[in-house]
Amino acid sequence: MDDFYAARSGLIPPLPWSTFSPPFSDPASSDPSREAIFFQRLEVLSGFDAARQLWESPQMQAANISGGRWGGVQGSDPGSGSQAWSMLTHMNGRPMPKGGSGMVSTSLGRFIEAHQGTVLTNMPVVALMIEDGRCTGVECADGSRFRGRKGVVSTIHVKHLMQMAPSDLWGQAFTDSVEVWQPEMAMFAFHFALKGSPEYPLAGGGSVTGAEASIMERPESIFKLNEDNARGELTLEDYPLQIVHAAGYDRSRAPDGFSLLKIEGGMPYALKEGPEHWDAIKDEVADQVLDRYLRYTPNLTRENVLARVIMSPIDIERMNPAMWRGSVHHLDKRWGNFAPYRMPIPGLYQTGACTAPGGSVTGQPGRNAAIAILEDDGKTLAEVVGRG
Incomplete structure (x- = not known):
């Protein structure tokens, strides 16, 4: 269990997909x-096509591809x-x-403070401090400035980060790469x-409850998401919905006799009337979504x-501008177009959802x-955390 949790939390790399399934890339398999x-061709199939080959029941087809799109890729798209079988992940x-989930950030903050670090909130960064071509600190909206002895680490969405330093410092290749970034479906x-x-x-009688579920009645409804996103329209009849009842298992979230419900999913950010609509x-x-639920x-x-x-x-983007255009995972990651950890400006590093x-x-x-960052400082991760 310790190894499993470490893999899920990123402390050790997860096992490659080939560990669990036949290789996809060898059409001349023996x-x-x-x-x-089927597995050889899975990389190019859509979730819709693959589900129809795996499941006879339209309900099972819909259940799987409705629960699979939370990484930002619709089950109607090639490569999904x-x-x-995304329901296996739910199970x-x-x-x-x-x-x-906010307790993750709270706990990390407590750890930093317990080790003589300082955490400041409500201090939005508006500019990078550049000296002799190197990033040496940040300037906040209230005019305060903070210097980094060794560097600056950003989790700001790179679309916004690039506005915080002169354009010529980023380099043409990086600028071109960021300009063609696309958001995933907004949430x-x-x-x-x-x-x-x-x-x-x-x-057969009785009832069941659970911490998480998904709802979509017809597998072909998955095609409406991309169409509506392109048109800026809403077809609410059968969008895939993710249902979360975390209080059913974590009773600290609600008093006895009460519960919490979160319904989430993808909808167009750029409505044809404009995002502010x-x-x-x-x-x-x-x-309408609640009545359907x-x-x-x-x-x-x-x-x-x-x-x-x-x-x-648009509320999600307002809450956290890093969720550019309502994209909670920051970008459509199908194309592998991630920001580098070492940014083009020396002394500036990037992490978070914009990176792989x-x-x-x-x-x-x-x-x-x-x-x-540790490599540039002449150290290794193993030396710092005390493990191989």
Whole structure:
């Protein structure tokens, strides 16, 4: 279990996909079976196509490709074939910090402070301090300046970071690379405080609950996401929804007799009326999404909803500008177009979701950036953390 948690948290690299499945890249495999051919071609299949080959039931097809797109790639797109069994990930579960995901940041902050570090909040950086062509510190919105003895580490989205120093310092190749970056599908997050807990009825009688679920009725509905994103329109009838009931397992989040519901998923950021149109329609959209969810939980009605916090894609970007255009993983990572850990300006380093392997709570971008920073300081990660 210790090794498993370390891999998930990025302390050690995860095992390669080839450990768990046949190789994809050898069309001349000595195994001519249908299964081998399927895995060889999985890299180019869409999740939709792969799911139709794996599952006879449209419900199972929809369940898998609806739960697979949270890395930012739609199951309608080529190369998303592994989404054909994404429900296995749901069944396997994943770690959740007690008290909410914000406790990860809180705990890291406490660790830094316990080791004579200082954490300042509500201090947005607006400019990089450059001296003799090297990044030596940052300037904040209130005019305060902070110097780094050895360097500066950024988690700001590089689209914004590039505005904080003269353009000629970045180099043409890096500038061109960032200019063609595309955001992933923007995310919405609708939070509800409930009286009572959700119960999902079973076909054979009784009910079941869980920490996480996904909803989509028809597998072909996955195609609406890209179309609506291109048009700036909303087709709310059967978008894939991710449902989270973390309080069902972490009772510190809600009093007895109450629960929390989060409904999240992807919707267009750039509505045809403009992104700010979200401010006018987000409550109506949340009502429609909630009504759809309540069809699956007959023990709950709107009267069970005590309070709510509705975050549209533009609200998410306002909360954290690093989530550029509502993209919580910072970019569409299919193309491997990540920022380097060592930025073109000497003394400046980048980590976070703009660097490989991309967004989500893994710790891997931070670990990888730390390796580069330590190398430049004449050290190794093993020397610092005391392990091989």
